[in-house]
Each structure stands twice: as structure tokens, then as C-alpha cells.
Amino acid sequence: MKIGIDIQGCQSEGSKSRGIGRYSLTLIRYLIKYSRDDDEFILIANKSLDSVDIDFLSFITSCGSKVQYFEWIYPGATSGMSSSNTEKTAIAEQLRSYSFSLLNCDIILITSFFEGFRDNCIIEFDSNFDLPPIASIFYDLIPLLKPENYLDSNSEFKQFYLSRLDLLNEVSCLLSISNSSSKEAEKYLSIDKKDIHNIYAGCDQSTFYPRKLIEDSNKTTYSLGKYILYSGAGDPRKNIQRLVEAYSLLAKDIIWNYKLVLVGKLLPEEISLIKSWITSVNLTENNIVLLGYVSDDELASLYRNCTLFVFPSLHEGFGLPALEAMSCGAVVLGSNTTSIPEVIQNESALFDPENVNEMAELISKALTNKLFYKELSSNLIKRASKFTWENTALKALNAMRVTIMKSQKSSLSNNDITSILSFKNKQYDLMLDNIVNILATANTLSNDEDYLVNLAASISSCELNSKYLKQFKINDLDFPTWRIEGPFDSNYSLAILNRELSLALKKSIPNLSILSTEGPGDYHPNINFLKKFPSLYNLYIDSLEDNNQTPIIVSRNLYPPRVNDLHSRINILHAYGWEESEIPSEWIAEFNLYLDGITVMSTQVKKNLIDSGFYKPVSVCGLGVDHIIRSPECKNFNLPARNFKFLHISSCFPRKGVKALLDAYGKAFTINDDVSLIIKTFTNPHNKIRHFLQEYKEKNASFPHVILIEDEYSLPEIKALYKISNAYVSPSHGEGFGLPIAEAMSNQIPVITTSWGGQLDFVSEKNAWLIDFKFAYSETHFKQFNSVWAEPSSNHLAQQMKLLKDADSSEIIKKTEIAYDEITSNYSWEKTANINVKFVNKLLKHDDINHVKLGVITTWNVMCGVASYTSNLLKNLDHQKFIFAPYSESILKDDSPNICRCWDINKPFTDQIKNNILKYKITTIIIEFNYGFFDFSSLNELIKFLYKNNILIIIQMHSTIDPIEIKNKSLNTIVQSLHLADRILVHTCSDLNRLKKINIINNVSIFPHGVLDFPLVNEYSLNNFSLNNIFNFKQKKFNFATSGFSLPNKGFLELVKTVSILVEQNLDIHFTFFTPNYNNNFAFYSKEVSNLIKELNLENYISFDYTYYAEHEIVNFLSKMDAIVYPYQFSNESSSASVRQGIASGSRVIVTPISIFEDVIDVVDVLPGISPEEMAVGIIDWINSNRYEKYTNSKNNQSVLLNKWRKSHLFSNLSSRLSRLITALEVDRNFL
Incomplete structure (x- = not known):
């Protein structure tokens, strides 16, 4: 079942922070959680509204391909009463209908049907489009049943509301939230009773749970003393005025001892009204406290610590605040009307909400009669437990399945790309005809050039973001159409890569085409250059016609890596390379949104992507060297070089380490030595090699001989350079692959290179001379605060250069022969192409359903820096999580249900922690490491246990300096276990270097310490601060x-x-x-x-x-x-x-x-x-x-x-990053 969920109720200003928004967001989470493995969801947002909050977006990220997020857009605002808004709304309806039709859902669920009055929500559909059945959550008919409060005084809203009721009568399925609301629907709507399903509601039991300890008001954020609580909105049906009046009728000693606390997001006019009611009953704001909006955690704490919760509403669809309060163990009194008795389930706790005296008497009785209070307290949790989101979600899913089975419409099973495009074009023509007809009668809009431009852009955006080719099952994938996009027409390494990969792929993919494009956009290639490669030129000519059609597969390699216009069935970057440890977060966000996967040059690049939070499949495909092998060598190639020649080929940008090269060369040799350093580069504003060389010569009059080549060389000339050289030197700070290094090896040239980077896939001490390094923060124009690269040791490089020059020929021959055999056997463009084909074939069948269960071993809920850090980090992390904390008698507040205390600080673990990890079926464990927390021998065994049970291991190290005074707490004692970790996360570059000293390198990454999300313009305090x-x-x-x-x-x-x-x-x-x-x-x-x-x-x-x-x-x-x-x-x-x-x-x-x-x-x-x-x-x-x-x-x-x-x-951003890292590691394990 493929469910499209319209989430405008989670976006609109009027609903998102109130009951409807909370209900919608929570229901969506649980629908996804309790759906079948083969169920899919598309969350459909209106881009004209506010975005959903970052927590929810993080949750979507954690769901993998099971959940898509789609934003549709239309031009202009439809809110307000402008005469042109009717036409704008009609056009928006066409765009909405078209967009939804492209998603090919089995059913569409609307979580809030009565949106769109004076805001930019659009609920309407055009039934002429091929759309699935529509279901809607049904809350209540309060405006219809209370017209004197909501309709009679506002003819505009009345017209809107009644028209919405007409539309509601056309839905195929109504999901009501209580028996009371079901009866309202049956009585006042014309929907068949069989199509109305009561699904009830629940509350988040990880937040709303009863207290376990005796708490006092000091454990809450607010110092309130004893209090009676109300939580909810401030509109008339909530009956706050009568609650205030009832409170004023209580005995003076009760008022003196118990405040009335009102919690909820209130409009300014509602606040003014409430303050006037307080004044009218001769009370003050010291008696009745308006807290306003509070977080869910604060609200739960307020529920747990109140003496009494009173819910005086005149009409409710369900009454979620009453359930939340009961779930927290609060004694609840409420109205005896609509759905509230269903929730409270205790007649003794009910009052007539229109009878102030009755309300006051019941409140007084509850506060003064201990036996009555005890009776009200009995079975609270048992009663509350009847309402769970699991039950609600399962009922809703079942109701939608029944609706789909009854419907004549369902998702289309077009099984070839031609029929999909035919369907899409049919919907497109319908939309366009309708829009043309609307514009024909709307002179203002039809003459508004800006509006028309935005309309065209909106249509294009909806098409692109719908990823419509992904929404249909395609069976004709044995002969896929594949297009490679990027530059082809130069001797730059990226063009060589695209050129060679295309020609190799063409052998196995007959329907291959190419398109010349770069980061800024498509361009016309250099035809004369392409003609130098007849096979490539013929492929280019053949592609001119093919490129008018949409291929099933598009793969790109271009710079910058533009991906936001990809809309084929499979979209990847091929043979992608990156050199420093961190990839810009803006790129990663787009990669996750628009790509299905990436093939990469090396293991290092794969690690960089995963560490940066790319959570789609990644495969290492390497690069080929056969282009240089088969190239002829330029004859009669001469350079005025000395006998021993070191060669370096690069852009000479800072990353290439040319300063280290010149420094080491000057240390190792003088002008009197029979050596030359040949630097082949090209002119560029970022290339400072001439300046650096001049500096070194001015400082050192005996600086050794250097030949600088800035002319463009053909491949035969490059090959000749390799052939005349005695050694190739590449002291780079980082490589994606290091193609010149591989080319040198294929020409049997000895290689000196840094012992960090992508080249380590094919370079080792057995086949090359490696340079030691230390980690340093990278210095690139991206200016990423926590990105690192290698800083090669110029002293060690100087030693290696001298060593190689003076080395025995037999040692050189031995290493270069090993290098030649390994590079020519394992790195060909045909192999690169085959890996890409296998990767794409796997993607076409891949379904990355991830059920991450996260366990965290950490201190928790105590006065401890690591506990505070972990709490902030996990706050916005949406994976299901369990905290395995040490025993403590000093916790700050009640532990939530997902906290399991099962070990002692600095003592050996018992089997209890292992049993709990297995009991909760943990898939990933995070260990918050500090030296003082653990017995190292026991920690060693625990890590081995986790590894043996195939549980992903992430260790966050908050310190890497061994304590001198404790001999048995050295990281050396757990080195073997540290190698078993999937990731070791540290906070600084110095940490990386300390771990490097004990040879922990390949599984370590920087993960920064966080900063509290705090507005610079503070609004926390209600009073002016001085x-x-x-x-x-x-x-x-x-x-x-x-x-x-x-x-x-x-x-x-x-x-x-x-x-x-x-x-x-x-x-x-x-x-x-x-x-x-x-x-x-x-x-x-x-x-x-x-x-x-x-x-x-x-x-x-x-x-x-x-x-x-x-x-x-x-x-x-x-x-x-x-x-x-x-x-x-x-x-x-x-x-x-x-x-x-x-x-x-x-x-x-x-x-x-x-x-x-x-x-x-x-x-x-x-x-x-x-x-x-x-x-x-x-x-x-x-x-x-x-x-x-x-x-x-x-x-x-x-x-x-x-x-x-x-x-x-910010911790909110770091939480999202950690969530993506966990998902990425799980995806990588499952995709293998």
C-alpha cells in the first residue's frame, strides 16, 4: 500500500502548534512505525506554507526509502480576499491535482480538512484527474453545532466552512477520533456509515509517563508550588472563562494554597480576555498563572506535578490533554459532554461544563476529600493505557486498506517507460487546458508576466520533485537507457574519467548516451577535441537525438556536483571523488534528496560521504589506468633535466602539498646535486607555485634544480614525462583517488606519496615509499570548521626522496613490479564500468527499509557533562532509542520508560547490560566514552560481544589523553577492540593525532561538541532582566x-x-x-x-x-x-x-x-x-x-x-547529522 499524506495540517499557522498539528504529526510517525514492510509513504507538503519542524524532517530522514518527502508549489498567495485569489486558488487546485496524480498513490490521507481559510492551504482536487480514493481524519463538527460562536457572526467563514463540508461529503473514507465524533459524522454528513472508522488517539508514552519518584515543584522548570492545571487552546468552546469563575468560587484557603495554571498557545486577544476575566473575579495573576506555550517535556512535567488537572471543554473531538494528563498520573476532572467521558472513563470525575457551581464543588471535593481523591487516582494509568498510538495506527491502516479494496481507482501498474510518459502527458494536458481556460477569464493574471513565469516554474518544480519515474513499477529494465553527464572535452582528470567510463560502459549498455554539462549547466562541447576520439565523437552524435528523451538511469560526475535537476528512475554520481574529511553539508542535503546512490573512487571517499551524513548506498568502483597504458608515447621528448628526475603532476592547489614538496626537496638536495624536480601544472589564479618557488630560491641560494611546465600536454606527452622520470612524488594533503599516482605505477615509476587518502586503496609500503603525516584542519575555500586533511611531514619526505635516489636498483625494481602488477590487474575502466552496472542493477531492486534500534551507553539525568551532552544530542534524534545508564541515587528527575539502569560506574559490566541489548534487539550502540566511566577490561569484552552479535558500534570519545595516575586505563589496552568499532567519534584534530599514534586511523572521525539551541535575542524570561x-x-x-x-x-x-x-x-x-x-x-x-x-x-x-x-x-x-x-x-x-x-x-x-x-x-x-x-x-x-x-x-x-x-x-543540527551517520552505516551494512 502506497499512502500519500497531505501534511498541511502540520504546516498551517492555525494548526501546527495546536491539537490538530500534534495529532497529525504523531499519527504519521505511528502509521509509518506500524505499517507493513512493503508499505510506502509520501509526505506531501505545501511549499507556500511554513516548513515542518526540524525534528520531523530528521524523523523522515531516518525512515530511508520507505518515506518520501514531496513539496508541491503554486505561484502567488491564495489567502486574503483579493478578487484574483479565486482564480489563483483554481490554478493552485490544478497544480495540486496534477502533482498528486504523478505520485501514483493507492490512497491520499488528509490530516486536516478544514484548512485554507485566509491562509495558503489548498484542499481541493479536480476529480477529472486520475487520483486515488481520498481519506480524511475527522475531528468534530463544532462550528456546525455551535454556529452562534463560530458561524453566525462571520459570514465569510460560514461560507468557507459550509463549502468544506460539501467537499468532505465526497471523501471515500473518514477516520474519526472518537465514538462521539463518529456519531456526529453519521448524523450530519452524507457519508455511508460503513466508510466511517473510529481510530481514537493515543499519547506519546516516551514523553507522557507517570512519575516514579516523589517529585516536588523544584523538579520542574517553573517554581509554582501546588497548582491546578489546564492545558489547551483559548477559543470559546474551551470554556476557560467558566473555569476561572469556578476557581474564584473555591474557599480562600484553597485559592491561597493552589494556583490555577493555564498552559497553551494563546492568541493576544485571548490573553487579554483571560486577564479581564481574572480581574472581574477579583483575582490576580499571582493566583492564575498564564504560562503560554511550553515544550512537550515541560508539559509532561507540569502534568506529573499538578495536584489536579481540570478539562472544562464544551465540545471535543477526543480530548488529548485529558489523556496526556492521565498518562502522567494526574488526577483528572472533566466535562460530561461529547468525547471527554470516553477518555476519562469515570463518572465521578465529570461535571456539567455550563454549571460553574458544579465545577467548583467537584474541584473543591477533589482537593479536600482524601478518600474521593484516592478514588479518582485509582486505575488512572490502566484507563489511560486503553488508548495507544499503536492501536490507532493499526486501525487507520486497516481502514485505508479496506477503502483501497473497495475503490475502483488504485495506483497504476504501468510497466514500461512509454506508458508512464503517456500517462504523465495525459495529466499534463488536462492541467494545461484547465489553466488556459481559467486564465482566459482572469485578465489580471493573464497579463501578469511575473505570475506566468512563476506558474511555469511551479509546474516544472512539481514535475521534478515528484520523481514521477520512481513512482511506477517498470518491468523493462533488462535493456535500460543510461545517460552519462559531465565534461568530456579536455585533458582535465574529470573529463578523462567521464570519457573513459562512457566508452567502457558502451560495451555493456547499448542504450548509452552522453550529455556535456558542468556545475553551472549544460554547454556545447569542443567538437574539435571530441573528434580526436572517434568512438566518443560518434557516441556524442548519436546522443543528440537520445537526449530529448528521459533515460531510466542518469549518472553524473561534474563540478560543482549539481544534482537538484535529476529526475530519472535511478540518479547517481559515478566515480565521485572528495579529498578532505568533510563534504559541505549543503551538498550532502541535496545528495540525500535527489540521488539514489553514489559510486566512488576510493574507500576514503566512501568514508567521507558516510561521515558527512550521506545515507544512500555507496560503492567503491575505483578508476582505470588503461588509457595511459594504451596511449602512444611522444617520441623525441626532451627536457633540460638532470640525471635523477623527480616528477610531480598536479594543479598545485594548496591540497596538493607543493609547499611540503619544495620544502623537503630543499632539505634533501642542493643545486650541486644531480637531481631535477619536474613540476607539471597549469596556470590558474589559485596556483601559487611560481610564488612559492621564488620564495624558496630567495631563502636558499643553493636550492636544487626545478623545471616548471605550465603548457598543456597531450596524453602521449604526459606518458613521455612518466617514462623519463625516476620517481613520482605526491605529498598531497588528501586524494580522492590519485590518478597520476596510479598512472605512474602503471608506467613502472617508483612512487612517494602521503600515507593517507584515496590512494591507499592501491598504495602500501610493499609497492611505494610512504610519507608520515599528522592530521590538521583543512585550509580550503569551503572553510568547514571540523574538516581535516593530512599534513605530510616535509622532514620524512626529504628522507624518502634521498632514500629513493640512493636506493639499490633491486629494491626499486621489486616495489615497482608489485605496483605495476597490482595496478594493471585491478584498475581498468572496464572494471570500473562493470562495478557501476552492478551497483545500478542492485539499486533498481533495492528497498532500504531500515529498522534502526539505537542503544546508548552513557551517564544520564545526573549532574555530569557527558550526560548533559548526550541528552542534548539525542533530543532531536528520531531513531527508536534505549539508554543504558549506570545506577545512580542522584538523578535530576524521573527516568523515562526507555531508560534502563544496568551497570555501575567504573566497575565490570554484569550480564544484565548484554541481556538488555539483546532483549531490545539493538542494531546500533553508541558508547559515550570517558576514562572514569568504565572498567577497561570489561569494556574490551563488551565491544567484542557487540561485534560478535553484528551490532554496529559507535564510540564517542570525550577524552583521548590517558590519565597518568591510573596505569590500567590506557587506550593501548583496548586497541584491538577499538579497531572493531564502526566509528570512533572524537571532538578535535588533536584527538585524531593521539589515536593515530596507536594506529587507530581508518575508523575515526571528528564529530564536534554541540552548542545549545538558544536564541541570541532572548525571550525566555517573562520579566525584564537586570x-x-x-x-x-x-x-x-x-x-x-x-x-x-x-x-x-x-x-x-x-x-x-x-x-x-x-x-x-x-x-x-x-x-x-x-x-x-x-x-x-x-x-x-x-x-x-x-x-x-x-x-x-x-x-x-x-x-x-x-x-x-x-x-x-x-x-x-x-x-x-x-x-x-x-x-x-x-x-x-x-x-x-x-x-x-x-x-x-x-x-x-x-x-x-x-x-x-x-x-x-x-x-x-x-x-x-x-x-x-x-x-x-x-x-x-x-x-x-x-x-x-x-x-x-x-x-x-x-x-x-x-x-x-x-x-x-547547534545540537539540533548535530542530532540530524548523527541520525544520518547512523542511518548511513546501517544502509551500508545492509546493502553489501
């Missing part, structure tokens, strides 16, 4: 803070001494220390700091706050400061969580020059040292540099660099 009324000190000209657990290595004693020096300089400053105690073992340090403040008489200049604040609270406080200082003295940790709180706040950040701040160095200010004197000098310099900042308001005008850094490190 430093003096929060911290009780007089605001100074410069207000600083520091934050973090009070630990000796954090440098707080040194900072106190620094403040003393600053005060002596008569600086108008104040420091606030947000430094909670870590635990009782370190309480002495806080006392030492406090004593030193008193000893130096700094009480007026330093305030101490030992409170452990929630992260958003501490970031809120820090955001009010001029700068945050982190005076750390030393640390074994790889990165700092505290410094990220400072960065998240938007205030300036100042740090000491130690390695823990390595990964934030681009966006902070660095002090000259760690001593008090050095820190004082640095802060004084900072003050002098920023003296006028407050007056220029530059504090709130963050630099482009900082904003880019913050965005790339």
Missing part, C-alpha cells in the same frame, strides 16, 4: 562571568587573583561565578575560592552562585554579560561543554590558551597565558579593544563567522 535585581549588585561598566563545575583545574582561584589585579588598576568591573559544586569531594575547592575572595576584599567585585541551573537558564544569565571568561589551567578533556554555554549565549567569550579550547579557537578571544598576571593583561587589552562596544551595539551584531560556527554546532 543584573542588579537578579544578583543584587550594582551594575558595572563591564560585567563578566565564568561558569562550570567548581573543580581545581578550572582556574577559579587564579581568576580571583586576576580580578584583584584588575581592581588595583581601578577598572569598573564585576565578575559572577556560576560555579556549582561537582560533588562533596570537591566542596573544599569552592570554600578555598570563597575564602580567597574575602581575603582579598573582593566581595563587591565578585558574586558567587553555587546553583546548578538548567542549561537554558545558565545560558540566559550568561547572555546578559559583556564577556564570559574561562580561566582553565589544564584539562585531559577533548573539549569543554561550559565554553559552549558561553558561545550559545551570544556574549563574547575569553579563554586561556590550552588544548581543551582548540575546537572553538576561531570564535573566541584568547588570553596570553594562564597565570593571573597574564590573564589580567589579556582582560585589560580586551576591555580597551571593546570599550565602545556597548555604544555601537556590536554585542548583538555577531560576526558572520561566529553565526556560521554556532549554526553548524
Whole structure:
């Protein structure tokens, strides 16, 4: 079954953050979760509305090919009452109908039918299109049943609503959310009773669950004391006015002891009304608290801690807030009307919502009669458990299957591309005829050139994004049509690749065509160049006619890698290459959206793609060298070179390592040595080789002999260059493959190259001379903060060059013969072509249904940096997850149901953790590693257990510096197990280099520490914030803070001494220390700091706050400061969580020059040292540099660099990245 779900109810401003939006999003998740393996979903969004939230998009990503996301678009706004909007809406209806017809669904589900009044939602379809049956969620008919509140005073809305009812009567299937709403539909609609299915609702039990411990109000975000709770909207039927009146009738001691708390997104006019009601009953906002919109986690906490939840609604379709409250263990009172009794299931808890006295009496009885309260509390969870999203989803899926079976329309089974195109053209002609007819009567629109241009673009966009060729089953795939796209007409390596692959593919794919295109778009190739290759030229001529048709397969290799206009059945990049560790996130997003897979030059490129979050299949196809082997050699080729010739061929861009090459060459030889370095390159603005060479010659008068060639060479001339050379040198920072290296090997030339990069697929110590390296942050124009490459050692390169020049000929012959045999046997264009064919054939049959079950071994819900990091990282991660946490008596709040405490800190694991991993059928495990967490011998065994059970292993290492004082906690002791991990994620380049020293290289990647999602313009506090009324000190000209657990290595004693020096300089400053105690073992340090403040008489200049604040609270406080200082003295940790709180706040950040701040160095200010004197000098310099900042308001005008850094490190973005990495690793395992 293929279900298209219209998700406008999750997008529209009126529904997305209210009950309909919440119901829609949750139902969609569970429909997907409980569907059959062969069920498919297309989530259909209206691009004219707001996008769905990032959490939901992340969830879609985690579903693989089971779920497609499609945005249709139409020109112009249809909201408002402009005379042209009727015609715009009619045209939008045509585009919508056309787009949906291309998706070839079995059924379309509309989650919110009554959208479109004064917004850009379009619900209508043109029934003349070939469309499947339509199903709709049915909530209620409240406006029809309460016309005095909703229709009578608004004729415009009344007309809209009644017309929607007419359309609703035409749907094939109605999914009601309660028995009450089913009866409404049966009574007031003309839909057959058999087509109305009650599916009920549920609530998210991972969020809304009862408390396990005795919580108090301090465990919630809000300090409320005892309270009665209401959650919901503010429109008239919610009956808030009577609730306020009933509350005012309670005894004064009840009002004194219990606040009434109202939670929900309220419109400004609704807030004004409620405030007027509060005033009218002689109460204040101290009695009745308006919290407004809160997150689901906060709402659940409010439910768990309320004394009573009251739901006084006059009319509900279901009454989800009542169920959520019951699921959290709250005692619930509610109305005795519509669906609410179905949910509460207790007559004693019901009242007449129109009788204020009855409502007040029941509330009073519940709060004062212990036996009655106990009766209300009984079986709450059991009653709530009758409503589950699993049951709702299964009922909905079954109802849609029944509807499909009854329908005369279903998805089309066109089994050849001709019939698919015929169907598509029929729908297209229908849409175009109808639009022409509409425009013929709409003079304003037909004369609006901009509108017509946008209309054409919208039609094109809908066609492209529908991926209509993918929506139909095609059986004639034994002789597929395949088009290769990219440049072909030059001697540049990319053109060589496309040219050779095309000619090799043509042997096995008769229906092959080529198209000349580059990143910016298609172009006319150099015909004279193509004629040099007769087979390629003939293929080009044959392709001119073929390119008017859409092939089944399109593969590209071009730069930049444009993919957003691909719309064939299979769309791939072939033999793709990338050199540094991280691929731009914008590219990866488009690759995931528009590609079905990628073949790559090397294992290194495959790793780069997976680490960057590309989660479609990837296959290594290599490149060929037979083009250089079969090429004739240019005769009479001479160069004024000396006897021993080193050759280097490249663009000489920074990545190619030419500075290291020149440096090493100058160290190894002099002008008196009988050697030459031949550099074959080409002129380019980014090519600085002449400048570098001049610099080295000026510094070293004895710099050895160099020949620089910038002329364009033919392939025979390049081959001649190889033949006259004695060694090929490639000290690059990174290679996708290293084609010149392979070409040199095929010409039996000794090779010196870096021991990192794509070339390691065919290069080793057995067949080449490898250069040692260290990892370094890459320096390319992409400026990716966490991307790395290899920095080859020029000293080691110099040694290798001297060694090779002086090597015995037998050693050289031995290595070059091995190199020649391996490269010519394994790397031919025919093999590259065959791998691509096999890959595409597999893609045509591939169904990447992934059922990821994620387990995380970590500290959790305690005062711990790793626990906080993991919680933030997993918050937006949509894989089903289970937390395996250590036992703790100091948890901060109740654990949710997916938390399993089954091990002890720093003690051997018992079988309990292994049993739980198997019990929950975990497919991927993340181990949050810190030295203090684990017994290393036991961790070693656990990793081996995971590997043996085919569970993917990801280890996040928060430190890689072995503690000197603990001998049995060295990474060397678990090296073998670390090699078993699928990925080891570290925070910094220094971590990479430390792991490299123990030969852990190929499975390691940088995964940055995150920054809290916090708006720079803070709206968290309801009151205006001022430093003096929060911290009780007089605001100074410069207000600083520091934050973090009070630990000796954090440098707080040194900072106190620094403040003393600053005060002596008569600086108008104040420091606030947000430094909670870590635990009782370190309480002495806080006392030492406090004593030193008193000893130096700094009480007026330093305030101490030992409170452990929630992260958003501490970031809120820090955001009010001029700068945050982190005076750390030393640390074994790889990165700092505290410094990220400072960065998240938007205030300036100042740090000491130690390695823990390595990964934030681009966006902070660095002090000259760690001593008090050095820190004082640095802060004084900072003050002098920023003296006028407050007056220029530059504090709130963050630099482009900082904003880019913050965005790339937000936990929400890192969660999505981790989700993609997990999916990518699972896809890679399952596709093999």
C-alpha cells in the first residue's frame, strides 16, 4: 500500500502548534512505525506554507526509502480576499491535482480538512484527474453545532466552512477520533456509515509517563508550588472563562494554597480576555498563572506535578490533554459532554461544563476529600493505557486498506517507460487546458508576466520533485537507457574519467548516451577535441537525438556536483571523488534528496560521504589506468633535466602539498646535486607555485634544480614525462583517488606519496615509499570548521626522496613490479564500468527499509557533562532509542520508560547490560566514552560481544589523553577492540593525532561538541532582566562571568587573583561565578575560592552562585554579560561543554590558551597565558579593544563567522547529522 499524506495540517499557522498539528504529526510517525514492510509513504507538503519542524524532517530522514518527502508549489498567495485569489486558488487546485496524480498513490490521507481559510492551504482536487480514493481524519463538527460562536457572526467563514463540508461529503473514507465524533459524522454528513472508522488517539508514552519518584515543584522548570492545571487552546468552546469563575468560587484557603495554571498557545486577544476575566473575579495573576506555550517535556512535567488537572471543554473531538494528563498520573476532572467521558472513563470525575457551581464543588471535593481523591487516582494509568498510538495506527491502516479494496481507482501498474510518459502527458494536458481556460477569464493574471513565469516554474518544480519515474513499477529494465553527464572535452582528470567510463560502459549498455554539462549547466562541447576520439565523437552524435528523451538511469560526475535537476528512475554520481574529511553539508542535503546512490573512487571517499551524513548506498568502483597504458608515447621528448628526475603532476592547489614538496626537496638536495624536480601544472589564479618557488630560491641560494611546465600536454606527452622520470612524488594533503599516482605505477615509476587518502586503496609500503603525516584542519575555500586533511611531514619526505635516489636498483625494481602488477590487474575502466552496472542493477531492486534500534551507553539525568551532552544530542534524534545508564541515587528527575539502569560506574559490566541489548534487539550502540566511566577490561569484552552479535558500534570519545595516575586505563589496552568499532567519534584534530599514534586511523572521525539551541535575542524570561535585581549588585561598566563545575583545574582561584589585579588598576568591573559544586569531594575547592575572595576584599567585585541551573537558564544569565571568561589551567578533556554555554549565549567569550579550547579557537578571544598576571593583561587589552562596544551595539551584531560556527554546532543540527551517520552505516551494512 502506497499512502500519500497531505501534511498541511502540520504546516498551517492555525494548526501546527495546536491539537490538530500534534495529532497529525504523531499519527504519521505511528502509521509509518506500524505499517507493513512493503508499505510506502509520501509526505506531501505545501511549499507556500511554513516548513515542518526540524525534528520531523530528521524523523523522515531516518525512515530511508520507505518515506518520501514531496513539496508541491503554486505561484502567488491564495489567502486574503483579493478578487484574483479565486482564480489563483483554481490554478493552485490544478497544480495540486496534477502533482498528486504523478505520485501514483493507492490512497491520499488528509490530516486536516478544514484548512485554507485566509491562509495558503489548498484542499481541493479536480476529480477529472486520475487520483486515488481520498481519506480524511475527522475531528468534530463544532462550528456546525455551535454556529452562534463560530458561524453566525462571520459570514465569510460560514461560507468557507459550509463549502468544506460539501467537499468532505465526497471523501471515500473518514477516520474519526472518537465514538462521539463518529456519531456526529453519521448524523450530519452524507457519508455511508460503513466508510466511517473510529481510530481514537493515543499519547506519546516516551514523553507522557507517570512519575516514579516523589517529585516536588523544584523538579520542574517553573517554581509554582501546588497548582491546578489546564492545558489547551483559548477559543470559546474551551470554556476557560467558566473555569476561572469556578476557581474564584473555591474557599480562600484553597485559592491561597493552589494556583490555577493555564498552559497553551494563546492568541493576544485571548490573553487579554483571560486577564479581564481574572480581574472581574477579583483575582490576580499571582493566583492564575498564564504560562503560554511550553515544550512537550515541560508539559509532561507540569502534568506529573499538578495536584489536579481540570478539562472544562464544551465540545471535543477526543480530548488529548485529558489523556496526556492521565498518562502522567494526574488526577483528572472533566466535562460530561461529547468525547471527554470516553477518555476519562469515570463518572465521578465529570461535571456539567455550563454549571460553574458544579465545577467548583467537584474541584473543591477533589482537593479536600482524601478518600474521593484516592478514588479518582485509582486505575488512572490502566484507563489511560486503553488508548495507544499503536492501536490507532493499526486501525487507520486497516481502514485505508479496506477503502483501497473497495475503490475502483488504485495506483497504476504501468510497466514500461512509454506508458508512464503517456500517462504523465495525459495529466499534463488536462492541467494545461484547465489553466488556459481559467486564465482566459482572469485578465489580471493573464497579463501578469511575473505570475506566468512563476506558474511555469511551479509546474516544472512539481514535475521534478515528484520523481514521477520512481513512482511506477517498470518491468523493462533488462535493456535500460543510461545517460552519462559531465565534461568530456579536455585533458582535465574529470573529463578523462567521464570519457573513459562512457566508452567502457558502451560495451555493456547499448542504450548509452552522453550529455556535456558542468556545475553551472549544460554547454556545447569542443567538437574539435571530441573528434580526436572517434568512438566518443560518434557516441556524442548519436546522443543528440537520445537526449530529448528521459533515460531510466542518469549518472553524473561534474563540478560543482549539481544534482537538484535529476529526475530519472535511478540518479547517481559515478566515480565521485572528495579529498578532505568533510563534504559541505549543503551538498550532502541535496545528495540525500535527489540521488539514489553514489559510486566512488576510493574507500576514503566512501568514508567521507558516510561521515558527512550521506545515507544512500555507496560503492567503491575505483578508476582505470588503461588509457595511459594504451596511449602512444611522444617520441623525441626532451627536457633540460638532470640525471635523477623527480616528477610531480598536479594543479598545485594548496591540497596538493607543493609547499611540503619544495620544502623537503630543499632539505634533501642542493643545486650541486644531480637531481631535477619536474613540476607539471597549469596556470590558474589559485596556483601559487611560481610564488612559492621564488620564495624558496630567495631563502636558499643553493636550492636544487626545478623545471616548471605550465603548457598543456597531450596524453602521449604526459606518458613521455612518466617514462623519463625516476620517481613520482605526491605529498598531497588528501586524494580522492590519485590518478597520476596510479598512472605512474602503471608506467613502472617508483612512487612517494602521503600515507593517507584515496590512494591507499592501491598504495602500501610493499609497492611505494610512504610519507608520515599528522592530521590538521583543512585550509580550503569551503572553510568547514571540523574538516581535516593530512599534513605530510616535509622532514620524512626529504628522507624518502634521498632514500629513493640512493636506493639499490633491486629494491626499486621489486616495489615497482608489485605496483605495476597490482595496478594493471585491478584498475581498468572496464572494471570500473562493470562495478557501476552492478551497483545500478542492485539499486533498481533495492528497498532500504531500515529498522534502526539505537542503544546508548552513557551517564544520564545526573549532574555530569557527558550526560548533559548526550541528552542534548539525542533530543532531536528520531531513531527508536534505549539508554543504558549506570545506577545512580542522584538523578535530576524521573527516568523515562526507555531508560534502563544496568551497570555501575567504573566497575565490570554484569550480564544484565548484554541481556538488555539483546532483549531490545539493538542494531546500533553508541558508547559515550570517558576514562572514569568504565572498567577497561570489561569494556574490551563488551565491544567484542557487540561485534560478535553484528551490532554496529559507535564510540564517542570525550577524552583521548590517558590519565597518568591510573596505569590500567590506557587506550593501548583496548586497541584491538577499538579497531572493531564502526566509528570512533572524537571532538578535535588533536584527538585524531593521539589515536593515530596507536594506529587507530581508518575508523575515526571528528564529530564536534554541540552548542545549545538558544536564541541570541532572548525571550525566555517573562520579566525584564537586570543584573542588579537578579544578583543584587550594582551594575558595572563591564560585567563578566565564568561558569562550570567548581573543580581545581578550572582556574577559579587564579581568576580571583586576576580580578584583584584588575581592581588595583581601578577598572569598573564585576565578575559572577556560576560555579556549582561537582560533588562533596570537591566542596573544599569552592570554600578555598570563597575564602580567597574575602581575603582579598573582593566581595563587591565578585558574586558567587553555587546553583546548578538548567542549561537554558545558565545560558540566559550568561547572555546578559559583556564577556564570559574561562580561566582553565589544564584539562585531559577533548573539549569543554561550559565554553559552549558561553558561545550559545551570544556574549563574547575569553579563554586561556590550552588544548581543551582548540575546537572553538576561531570564535573566541584568547588570553596570553594562564597565570593571573597574564590573564589580567589579556582582560585589560580586551576591555580597551571593546570599550565602545556597548555604544555601537556590536554585542548583538555577531560576526558572520561566529553565526556560521554556532549554526553548524547547534545540537539540533548535530542530532540530524548523527541520525544520518547512523542511518548511513546501517544502509551500508545492509546493502553489501
